């Protein structure tokens with residue numbers, strides 16, 4: 001399976017065919033320019049600024065049929081396989097033919113909705129299939145440059161650590177190299193290779209037994225293996241699954257409920273939040289343009305969209321986290337003169353307790369809603385620390401309160417998280433760095449201004465959102481040396497302000513990653529030889 005890997009240069013240069021040039025207008029949602037959609041009644045009238053979308057809107061049907069699933073909303077399946085491919089055929093026609101073959105099986109946003117309805121009504125499971133290409137993948141397919149999406153990080157690739165990015169919060173326009181502080185030399189072998197494509201297969205609901213899910217996925221895996229013989233090497237197959245707690249809610253490997261707060265694109269999902277707990281303190285809705293860009297290779301400038309994906313394989317040090325929360329809990333107890341358990345220490349790192357409730361250092365305070373909150377009543381970060389994972393990655397107005405940055409701008413850096421856990425299910429291992437963690441995936445329309453600002457400008461930045469905050473204890477750049485990691489914890493405990501020195505470290509290790517683009521389905525169908 002992992003046998004041959006030819007040099008790319010020979011076929012990267014063979015852009016022998018042009019598959020039709022589509023005139024497209026670059027748009028910049030961040031500058032408040034919207035796609036000026038036509039008034040032709042056969043065309044969709046979607047705007048990048050449009051939010052609270054109706055999946056059943058007949059005018060938008062053509063958009064949702066051309067956009068891949070898992071972008072506007074998670075595919076929701078409990079098991080997945082991530083197949084990392086490298087095109088190896090010297091004849092790019094053959095590779096494109098495979099794209100054409102798989103195109104008829106890709107799950108569109110519309111189909112994802114239909115299958116979800118069917119599952120609810122009849123219990124029928126449906127396979128989800130998604131396909132993403134890296135820049136080298138587009139090149140290996142011989143796609144004309146003007147049909148390749150032009151995000152600069154996407155084009156540079158994750159392994160290009162010399163490329164300069166502007167990730168300063170609040171427009172500090174100082175370009176830095178290697179904003180993720182990556183060392184691809186330390187990645188797992190398959191990720192050191194040139195990755196051209198990522199296919200995602202997903203299957204199963206909460207109640208379906210894992211073996212049945214895996215059987216279905218393996219069947220499809222075998223089919224793809226046969227199809228790509230002589231065309232591509234499958235460098236790696238990563239198995240993902242949704243880890244759940246005793247209540248059946250999705251958690252990550254440190255035991256915290258995950259996937260609670262994400263941008264919401266559909267009206268029906270927004271209404272669910274409204275009914276559940278209101279949206280007056282935090283509005284989860286997001287415009288289409290937060291994750292979608294016009295696909296320059298799609299069949300229409302008006303209806304073909306895609307999204308950039310960031311993939312990071314993140315290994316978690318579960319024992320390290322459990323041990324460090326005990327130590328931190330003991331320090332807090334000593335400082336306040338009463339027993340404080342490690343639950344609070346862990347919750348301070350995340351900003352939420354394990355059950356998702358917003359962290360509070362006040363033992364008498366009642367639980368807050370899961371998502372309908374902001375930090376207006378905690379402007380100095382004494383309840384939910386500035387460095388906690390959720391406050392770093394979604395400051396909910398801190399950049400406005402502290403640096404007068406407009407809310408619209410802060411919210412434009414949001415990402416849609418689509419990750420899934422992998423590896424051992426042991427949440428109390430006796431050794432550090434078990435083979436377990438998160439296959440992090442996020443969708444966005446601008447990798448630099450969304451994922452990279454969030455990771456480098458916010459999480460890894462010891463001075464975000466105020467001087468001396470420290471880095472994000474979970475995903476911040478923890479090996480960068482003293483002075484950067486979250487050290488000072490300024491807390492309001494039992495009516496007094498306390499300051500505790502503690503540094504979480506070595507909790508997450510990057511094992512590989514890449515930037516991808518999930519093209520429109522019409523782009524892929526162009527290569528389907530049976531397609532009229």
Ligand code: HEM
Pocket residue numbers: 252253254256257258259260261262314315316350352389390391393394415417437438440451454455459474475508
């Ligand atoms: C192993 C790595 C990671 C773990 C264990 C982890 C875990 C969590 C948990 C438990 C939550 C709270 C649940 C929720 O609000 O949905 C959360 C929220 C979040 N995480 Fe992570 N995460 C990881 C990596 C990342 C990375 C790399 C990023 C982006 C750079 C990120 C961005 C976010 C965002 C945006 C939120 C939602 C914050 C909010 O809206 O309040 N996470 N994460």
